[in-house]
Amino acid sequence: MYSGVVRSTTSRKVLTLVIIRKGSDILLGMKKRGFGAGKWNGFGGKVEPGETILEAAKRELQEECHLRSDSLREVGLIEFEFKGDPVLEETHVLTSDVFEGEPKETEEMRPQWFSIDNIPYHQMWLGDKYWLPLLIQGEQFKGYFLFEGEEKILNYELKTS
Numbered sequence: 001m002y003s004g005v006v007r008s009t010t011s012r013k014v015l016t017l018v019i020i021r022k023g024s025d026i027l028l029g030m031k032k033r034g035f036g037a038g039k040w041n042g043f044g045g046k047v048e049p050g051e052t053i054l055e056a057a058k059r060e061l062q063e064e065c066h067l068r069s070d071s072l073r074e075v076g077l078i079e080f081e082f083k084g085d086p087v088l089e090e091t092h093v094l095t096s097d098v099f100e101g102e103p104k105e106t107e108e109m110r111p112q113w114f115s116i117d118n119i120p121y122h123q124m125w126l127g128d129k130y131w132l133p134l135l136i137q138g139e140q141f142k143g144y145f146l147f148e149g150e151e152k153i154l155n156y157e158l159k160t161s
């Protein structure tokens with residue numbers, strides 16, 4: 001995607017990440033287990049064989065916090081690479097402010113609304129403070145982040161369109 005960046009990955013994992021909005025709040029979930037445990041994040045996961053991005057995003061939203069949305073739209077595409085890991089995470093970011101249901105805690109996530117003026121970036125993935133403001137401003141974006149471990153970004157690029 002970016003001419004200046006040389007990828008060392010050899011395969012791709014396709015993931016979704018959904019940020020639900022309500023007025024000046026966004027819904028995040030505290031990841032309770034697995035990858036990213038202990039961090040607030042949007043809702044999402046791997047796209048299963050035969051699923052579209054949209055179908056996967058809707059499924060993960062319902063599985064992880066019991067919300068349903070038929071109005072998700074893709075606003076961002078981010079490639080996450082971890083130094084030394086051959087798998088590139090192609091992450092499709094979707095959002096909506098139209099949904100049904102009340103967020104409920106699941107085995108995977110504990111959902112909570114946050115004001116956009118009080119987003120807990122200190123307990124989120126390091127890249128979020130760069131791209132989430134773009135989503136909040138209604139921008140579309142593409143990005144690449146190279147991590148070393150979970151707590152260091154070696155390089156990143158972010159473009160709006």
Ligand SMILES: COc1nc(N)nc2c1ncn2[C@H]1C[C@H](O)[C@@H](COP(=O)(O)OP(=O)(O)OP(=O)(O)O)O1
Binds near residue numbers: 017046
């Ligand atoms: C590295 O930076 C990241 N930042 C953010 N904000 N989110 C990320 C980052 N890397 C991955 N993600 C997102 C993408 C997905 O929404 C989840 C990871 O999904 P997970 O590995 O839990 O996928 P599942 O299908 O739920 O996996 P299991 O079936 O193994 O539970 O994090």
